[in-house]
Amino acid sequence: MMINHACRKCGFLVLFFLMLLAANGLAQPKQPLKLWYKQPSGRVWENALPIGNGRMGAMIYGNVEKELIQLNEHTVWSGGPNRNDNPLALDSLALVRQLIFDGKQKEAERLANRVIITKKSHGQKFEPIGSLQLAFEGHENFSDYRRELDIERAVATTTYTANGVTYTRQAIASFPDRVVVMRLSANKAGSLSFGATFATPQKRATIATTPAKELTISGITSDHESVKGMVQYKGIVRMKLEGGTLTANDTALMVRGANAVTIYISAATNFINYSDLGGDADKRAADFLNKAYAKSFAAMLPTHVAGYQKYFNRVKLDLGTTEAASLPTDERLKGFNKVADPNFVTLYYQFGRYLLISSSQPGGQPANLQGIWNDKINPPWDSKYTININAQMNYWPAEKTALPELHEPFLRMTRELAQTGQQTARDMYGARGWAAHHNTDIWRATGAIDGATWGVWSAAGGWMSQHLWEHYLYSGDKAFLADIYPVIKGAATFYVDFLVEHPKHKWLVINPDSSPENAPAAHQGSSLDAGTTMTNQIIFELFSTAIRAAKILNKDAAFSDTLEQLRKRLPPMQIGQHGQLQEWLDDIDDPKDEHRHISHLYGLFPANQISAYRTPELHSAAKTTLTHRGDVSTGWSMGWKVNWWARMLDGNHAYKLIQNQLSPVTPGSRGGGTYNNLFDAHPPFQIDGNFGCTSGITEMLMQSAGGEVHLLPALPDVWQAGSVRGIKAIGGFELVQMEWKAGKLVKAVVRSKLGGNLRLRVPNAVKLVGGTGLRPATGNNANIYYQVDATPTPIISEKAKVQPIALQETVVYDLPTVGGKTYTFVAQ
Ligand code: FUC
Numbered sequence: 001m002m003i004n005h006a007c008r009k010c011g012f013l014v015l016f017f018l019m020l021l022a023a024n025g026l027a028q029p030k031q032p033l034k035l036w037y038k039q040p041s042g043r044v045w046e047n048a049l050p051i052g053n054g055r056m057g058a059m060i061y062g063n064v065e066k067e068l069i070q071l072n073e074h075t076v077w078s079g080g081p082n083r084n085d086n087p088l089a090l091d092s093l094a095l096v097r098q099l100i101f102d103g104k105q106k107e108a109e110r111l112a113n114r115v116i117i118t119k120k121s122h123g124q125k126f127e128p129i130g131s132l133q134l135a136f137e138g139h140e141n142f143s144d145y146r147r148e149l150d151i152e153r154a155v156a157t158t159t160y161t162a163n164g165v166t167y168t169r170q171a172i173a174s175f176p177d178r179v180v181v182m183r184l185s186a187n188k189a190g191s192l193s194f195g196a197t198f199a200t201p202q203k204r205a206t207i208a209t210t211p212a213k214e215l216t217i218s219g220i221t222s223d224h225e226s227v228k229g230m231v232q233y234k235g236i237v238r239m240k241l242e243g244g245t246l247t248a249n250d251t252a253l254m255v256r257g258a259n260a261v262t263i264y265i266s267a268a269t270n271f272i273n274y275s276d277l278g279g280d281a282d283k284r285a286a287d288f289l290n291k292a293y294a295k296s297f298a299a300m301l302p303t304h305v306a307g308y309q310k311y312f313n314r315v316k317l318d319l320g321t322t323e324a325a326s327l328p329t330d331e332r333l334k335g336f337n338k339v340a341d342p343n344f345v346t347l348y349y350q351f352g353r354y355l356l357i358s359s360s361q362p363g364g365q366p367a368n369l370q371g372i373w374n375d376k377i378n379p380p381w382d383s384k385y386t387i388n389i390n391a392q393m394n395y396w397p398a399e400k401t402a403l404p405e406l407h408e409p410f411l412r413m414t415r416e417l418a419q420t421g422q423q424t425a426r427d428m429y430g431a432r433g434w435a436a437h438h439n440t441d442i443w444r445a446t447g448a449i450d451g452a453t454w455g456v457w458s459a460a461g462g463w464m465s466q467h468l469w470e471h472y473l474y475s476g477d478k479a480f481l482a483d484i485y486p487v488i489k490g491a492a493t494f495y496v497d498f499l500v501e502h503p504k505h506k507w508l509v510i511n512p513d514s515s516p517e518n519a520p521a522a523h524q525g526s527s528l529d530a531g532t533t534m535t536n537q538i539i540f541e542l543f544s545t546a547i548r549a550a551k552i553l554n555k556d557a558a559f560s561d562t563l564e565q566l567r568k569r570l571p572p573m574q575i576g577q578h579g580q581l582q583e584w585l586d587d588i589d590d591p592k593d594e595h596r597h598i599s600h601l602y603g604l605f606p607a608n609q610i611s612a613y614r615t616p617e618l619h620s621a622a623k624t625t626l627t628h629r630g631d632v633s634t635g636w637s638m639g640w641k642v643n644w645w646a647r648m649l650d651g652n653h654a655y656k657l658i659q660n661q662l663s664p665v666t667p668g669s670r671g672g673g674t675y676n677n678l679f680d681a682h683p684p685f686q687i688d689g690n691f692g693c694t695s696g697i698t699e700m701l702m703q704s705a706g707g708e709v710h711l712l713p714a715l716p717d718v719w720q721a722g723s724v725r726g727i728k729a730i731g732g733f734e735l736v737q738m739e740w741k742a743g744k745l746v747k748a749v750v751r752s753k754l755g756g757n758l759r760l761r762v763p764n765a766v767k768l769v770g771g772t773g774l775r776p777a778t779g780n781n782a783n784i785y786y787q788v789d790a791t792p793t794p795i796i797s798e799k800a801k802v803q804p805i806a807l808q809e810t811v812v813y814d815l816p817t818v819g820g821k822t823y824t825f826v827a828q
Contacts, residue, residue, distance in 0.1 A: 031325040031343050033350050035678060036148035038328050040064055040158075046667045046675035046685060049149040049156050050373050051180070053173040054361025054409075056267055057372030058180045060171050062147030062158040067134040067169070069182065070375045072126075073233060074365040075271035077442040078222040079124035080230030083420070084447035088115040089428035097511045097530070101503050105526035112452040112512060112528060116428070121225040122449040123441045126368050126383035128375050129235050129267055130200025130217055137193065138163060151347075151354040154308040155301075165191045173358065174300055175307030178266070178288045183297040185260040190243060192261055197252040198235070201377040209248040214238045218281070222377065230277055234285040235267040238293055262297045264289055274416055274444045311357045314402035315726040317346045317697075319719050330676045333664045342719060345658060345697065351678050352694025353401050355687060356394070365442060366409035367394045371687040373679075380684050385413070387460040388438040388516040389597065393636055393688040395467060396606065396643070396695035399474040400702075402726050402734075407471055411484070413444070414464040418487040421446040421461060425494045429458075433494030434487075436460040438516065453527040457514045458498070461491035462538040466606070469545045473730040473785050476754040478552065485549050489556070492546040492563060495539050499566065502531060505585065507571040510535050515583050516599045522588035531585050533600035536571050541607050543567045544789040552784075572792040573603065573610075573618055577799040580628060581610075581621040587797055591628045596637035598629050598644075605643040608705040609791045612649050612807055618794055620802050623648055632660050635672040635680040639692020646699035646714040649807060654700050655716035661693055701738070704729035707781050707788040708759040708812065709750070711735075715743055715763075731756060731785030736822060748825045752817035756783040760825070761812045768815065769824040777812040 041047035041061040048059040048070065057072040092115040099108035139162040147158040156171045171182040186192050198207045198217045205219035215237040221229040237253070239246060244258030255261055268284030270277045292300065324332055324341035332344050359371035369390055374383045385391040391410065398407040421434030424446040429435065436446040438457045448455035468484040471477075499508040509531025516534065519527040543563040550556040576587040583589050583600045601622055603609035610618045626644055633641070638661040645654035665673035665681045672689070673681045680689030700714040701724050709729045723739040732753030739746040744764045752758065759781045760766075768774040781787075796802060817823060 031321055033151045033347055034148045035151070035329045035347070035351070036146060037062075037330055037676070038145060040145065040147065044667060044676075045070070045375050046679055047677055049147065049677055050355070050358065050371070050679075051149070051154065051156050051171060051173040052358035052372045053175045053178060054359060054364040054372070055178050056173050056180050056265075057359065058171070058173055059373055059375065060147075060156040060158070062156075062169075064142050064145070064160055064162065065136055065139045067136070069132040069134075069171070069180065069265070071129045071131065071180070071235060071265065071267060072372050072374060073129055073235075073267040073269060074372055075231060075269045075442065076127050076129055076221060076233050077124050077231055078127055078224035078229050079121065079227035079443060080277060081275045082121055082227045082443055082445065083423065084118040084120040084122070084445045084449065085424050085427050086116055086118050086447060087427050090430050091115070093429060097500065100511050100528055100530050105528045106524035108512065108528045109452045109526040112456050116448050116512070117452055117455050118447040118449050120447070121227045121445065123382050123384045123439050123445060124224055124227060124443060125222065125377070125379060126370070126374055126442070127221050127377055128201065129233060130198045130202060130205065131375070132237060132263075132265060133197055133199055135195045151350055152309075152312065153305045154312070154354065154358065155305070167191070170297070172301065172304045174292065174304040175361070176303050177292040177295070177300055179292040180265040181292065181297060181300060182263045183260065184263070189259045190257040192244065192258040193256050195252050195254050196237065196239075196263070203377075204229070207251045209250060209253060212238070213246055213248045213253060215248075215253050232270040232277075232281045233267065234269070234281040235265065236285050236289050238264050238289055240264070240293065264293050266292065271442075274420070274442060308357060311403055311406065312350075312353060315350075315353065315724070317349055317722075317724050319343065319346050319722045329678065330664075333662065333674060333676065333678070336662045337659050340718065342722075344662070348662060348678060349694050349697045352397055352690045353403065355690055356397060356403055356406050359687070360394075360406045360409050362405050362408040364409050366391065366413050367687060369686050369688070380686075382441070384439060384441040386439055387436060387464060388457055389599075389640070390636060390686065390688040392463055392467065392606070393639065393692045393695075395691070397691050397698065399470055400698045400728055401694065402728050404471060404474060407467065411468055411471060413440070414468060415484065415487055416444045417446055417461070417464065418490050420444040422490070425497075429498055431494050431497035433490040433492065433497065434461055435494045435498075436464070453514070453519060454517055456512050456528055457516055458510065459535045459538045461494060462542040465491040465542055466545065469549065470730075474728055474732070476732050476785065481549060482553055485553055488542070488546050488549055489559070492542050495542065496562060496566060499539070502571075502585070505571065507531060508566060508569040509571065509585070510539070516597045518583065518593070518595045518597055518599070520584060520588050521590060522586065523584075529584050531571050533573060533581065533583055534602045537573070537600070537603040537607055537609055540567060540570050540609065548787065573794045575617060575621040575794050575796040575800050575802060577797045578628070579621060579624045579800045579802055581618065581625045589625075589628075593628065594630045594633070596633045598625060598637075598640070601625060601644055605640070605647045605699070606705075608707075608788060610647075611706045612805065614706065614788070615791050615794075616804050617796065617802050618791065619648070620805050621794075623805060631657055633672055634682045635661065635674075635686055635689030636682065636692055638672055639680070639689040639696060642693050642696025643699050646696055646703070648805070649714050651700055651714035651716035651719075654696060654714050655718060658693060658697070661689060698727055702727055702729060702735055704731070704733070707786050708761050708777075709733060710761040711738060711748055712740055712745055712763050713761075715740070717743075731783055732819075733758060744827060745825075746827050749822060750825070751822045752819055754785070755817055755819035756785070757781055758815045758817045758823070759783065759786065759812065760815065761810050762825075763808065763810055765811050765828040766813070766825040767828050769826055771823070774813050774815045774825075777814045781814075
């Protein structure tokens with residue numbers, strides 16, 4: 001009796017313990033980070049799985065009978081070197097400005113459409129090369145099908161059984177070898193027979209085979225909007241057979257009876273840089289191919305995986321795992337808003353990092369609106385760079401998720417725009433420095449495009465320059481700062497010349513200006529205005545950055561003084577009648593406006609001018625604005641909102657946005673969300689939302705832009721326990737490890753690369769293991785990377801009711817650190 005009773009009790013205890021573990025998400029075995037499916041992609045591109053090495057991108061459909069490997073190369077763009085400034089702008093500038101100051105925004109818009117918006121190219125297109133098609137006869141009936149993308153190794157695998165034979169296809173876009181390779185094998189000798197050819201939407205492509213039995217595609221990209229296509233591209237496919245025979249006709253290769261086949265695909269163009277097309281596409285493609293072909297797939301695989309994991313393995317995230325994690329990815333996506341699946345957030349988070357590693361590599365082109373994956377000859381928005389939010393968003397995860405090298409293509413594009421944008425500043429606005437409008441492309445065009453609603457916005461230079469500064473803040477690399485300082489200075493110089501005095505307020509404002517893509521009804525539905533909040537924030541931030549950079553480099557004292565004087569005359573932020581942060585100088589925001597752009601919250605994120613601790617009134621106004629705009633929106637808008645709610649220190653609301661973003665959508669349907677392959681849906685596919693959400697999840701776990709390192713600033717109730725390793729804070733701090741339980745910090749290990757004061761804000765009291773020196777924080781943070789300029793006092797409408805937001809208790813410490821040392825904190 002006694003024994004039975006004891007056993008029952010112990011059974012209950014075990015059950016209780018298991019439930020506890022399950023609640024903490026720790027009961028399930030660790031799930032590999034894989035996207036996987038029980039069915040082929042069919043014809044749906046948004047089902048296919050992306051691989052890439054920053055030079056080549058490929059979408060693997062995993063179709064059994066007709067496999068498709070859709071191919072991109074990062075420099076295959078329509079057109080050639082060109083400019084699109086409108087020289088009429090300068091003569092009409094005074095008139096446009098006068099109309100705006102007179103409140104005749106619509107008239108100004110009509111004029112701007114004639115004199116500011118380009119008469120030339122509205123930007124060129126990122127074009128696909130085409131698809132390699134593999135046709136397998138007799139494979140219409142198959143079983144045991146599975147396709148997957150292993151994002152821990154960057155390998156896409158398809159397996160199935162047909163006619164009693166199990167077939168395996170593995171594909172990689174090799175990082176060191178710069179080629180796409182697929183290895184096909186079967187568990188029975190002599191079973192591989194298929195034909196291979198290219199299909200392409202390119203109009204001037206030649207598909208051919210060579211005497212060496214290679215399949216090639218070559219041509220010249222499209223003419224577009226009066227710009228002649230000048231990019232010559234070449235793609236080469238060469239196969240290595242184990243057994244069997246290879247034959248070729250004019251446009252196809254045929255494999256018969258092979259045991260295994262390795263398909264090597266290389267691609268290259270004549271593109272050297274935005275003004276030089278002097279490369280040799282044929283030679284480059286052949287060189288990459290020949291080097292790779294000398295190696296077996298087995299030899300290439302480990303170096304590929306190592307090249308990938310060098311980046312990927314730097315960050316680990318564990319939010320717990322439940323049973324849902326064992327389902328196929330499309331089923332997990334469907335169920336995400338219904339069942340607890342915290343591991344799905346980890347998968348999506350790491351997929352964002354996977355996509356950045358795969359689409360952005362040093363020396364390559366930056367990730368565009370679709371990263372490096374596009375199958376359309378006329379892609380949405382040309383698959384180019386929208387630089388009033390989207391391209392910047394692509395790079396939000398770069399520094400904080402420990403991928404700083406991958407920021408390089410975007411930083412280089414900024415430097416290049418600082419070259420091409422000088423003529424734009426001079427010819428269009430009579431200003432020094434450099435200017436870029438809301439879009440650019442591989443030719444680094446900086447004119448105003450699309451129409452005044454979108455194109456009349458010249459704050460891209462300021463925003464993009466901040467990325468250069470951010471790279472410095474994270475790395476402390478002073479030589480880099482000295483190198484890029486002229487770019488920051490040039491952007492600031494443009495605004496020095498372009499600011500004008502507002503006749504009523506006497507503030508210095510940009511005119512013409514707009515708050516990206518929004519158009520207030522109170523201004524005749526026109527976007528044009530002077531001194532919009534976002535632009536004021538960007539210039540405030542840029543001037544502050546330029547002043548600080550000049551001081552660090554010990555130069556340009558007079559220029560800094562000018563910037564300081566001008567900065568004082570910028571409009572402060574304003575809290576309007578509804579308690580909202582005003583988007584425009586006039587208090588005209590419509591609380592029912594749900595526009596996807598909430599540009600005036602730039603000051604909250606990515607900038608740090610609005611903060612819970614430093615500017616509580618503005619923080620409250622930002623919340624009102626966020627609430628007015630609502631949650632559900634386009635993909636990237638929801639991605640931005642995750643970051644904003646993290647900065648609101650509201651983890652549950654940030655999580656709600658993750659749920660909104662992880663809503664399943666199918667191609668052609670309306671509403672933002674996520675496709676089966678976890679690509680973000682604007683819709684259509686736009687990669688920014690993937691990157692924005694990855695940044696936002698990091699911001700929920702650690703923030704460092706506000707003058708301190710804040711751990712667990714926005715933890716949602718559903719992530720009560722978890723751990724993260726390897727994310728980065730500015731000033732060279734690495735969060736080597738952090739564990740939390742029941743919403744409280746259990747342990748944090750911080751490595752200091754550069755030394756300096758570590759100001760640490762945590763949700764509960766901690767102690768330093770094996771050391772002294774941890775003290776309650778006092779005064780300003782002395783760390784040079786954590787200096788934050790005071791936000792000018794806002795103007796608050798008499799009608800506004802500004803409710804201070806109740807904040808959770810936190811504890812703030814200072815700890816002097818030494819470069820190279822690691823510090824461990826545990827809960828008290
Ligand atoms: C801007 C956004 C759109 C879209 C496009 C690429 O124009 O307003 O939503 O993201 O860029």
